[in-house]
Amino acid sequence: MATRKGLEVSVAIGDMVKMTNTDVVAAYPITPQTHIVEHLAELVADGELDAEFIPVESEHSAMSACLGSAAAGARTFTATAGQGLELMHEVLYVASSMQLPIVMTVANRALSSPLSVWGDHSDLIAVRDTGWIQIIVENGQETIDNVLCAFRIAEDKRVLLPVMVHVDGFHLTHVIEPIIFPEQSEVDQFLPPNRYPMPLDPDRPLTMGDFGPPIIYSEAKWAQEVRLRATKEVILECWREFGNKFQRNYSPVESYRSEGAKVLLFTMGSYSETAMVAVDNMKAAGMDVGLVRLRLWRPFPFEEFRQAVGEADVLITLDRALSYGGPGGAVCSELKAALYNQARRPKIVSFVGGLGGRDITVDDFENIINQGIEIAEKGSKNEFEIYGVRE
């Protein structure tokens, strides 16, 4: 019998990791991820989770320890945020190119400076190219569901890649939500044991992360890209089976009241739920507007995104990170690229806002939509619009 609990999402993440019977947690605390790893440390100390908790000296060491753990065939979990994600940056590329299944929840946090512990997507954007599978969640239920799916996807023999679950810092990690936890037996049925096919073993010596001169590097990289793209099928299959078993359905791109809508708002992460309220208000006022949200960031779901955009005339995007000196909204750039070669494509207006924990309210979303429609009509001399900055 599944249990429904009101729980802080960070603590719920720890509880789900416990249910997956993770073997190793190597982590370093950083706001706003701390409650996740503190709770896991308690669970291990209290004997509720039989795992090795390695309290490393930095996030760089955390990810390095995770590499070793995953290479030995252990089910491995870590969590970080913002500066911590950046500190482990170089190791992230190694985890994906060495094809080591690791699950990491990132409590999305703004990057310094100024020092901000609050949430935005700058850390998410910074690790865009690292080759990890990346899933974005919007509420507590989605968070624990996708942590469970992340392990199953990562460890699948057809995948063997690390997976990040992006959870908005504070806005999602620190809220208390009603969350339905599956039965332990259901988790065990859904998540088979980890059987990494070529673990480190003195009886079968091999080399991981070997030297790759110019004669071979390109082939290794293309093999990695082909592999990452192919994981979409496994992810879809996992979500399908999750949906059948638990009656909660996930897909790479999720739409809200956007069938036939001429104006679409695009968001990623927990702010999408606020955006839905704005869409409801505007639809009630007779406006033809819908919402498109991205759940699967990498591998990017080109087909599903193009389908979701359909015949819309205007696409208004909100980026919660600012990429300096360029098109500003990195996600918007990707959406534009995905639509560029289409015979028919909407006018796209890029907004950047919600930085460093700045809230975007229902009214703000309505403003963004209205301003977006106006800009789509009249044009703008800006590459993107910065929203909410006091003049």
Next chain:
Amino acid sequence: MAKSEGEITWRDIEIGAIVTEAGNASQYQTGTWRSQRPTYDFSRCIKCGICQMYCPEGCIGQNKESYFEADLFYCKGCGICARECWTKVITMVEEEE
């Protein structure tokens, strides 16, 4: 894989580019890297083995007369052996291409 490195396609790459052939680094001819090479006057050699201990490549072994000599397949020509040799057996000379 019996393929030479120039023949390996992206499909041949093992998962995570793992190398399953143990010790295959020994196939890599680091000797092509050098621009100078050790030459020997073994009449001075006291067979102390200091050069072997210092060689960063670990490519110095003992020849038929038990004198210490670098394996030119691997020798990168760093000259550390020549510098460390107590009796000045070794002289580094330019590799002529």
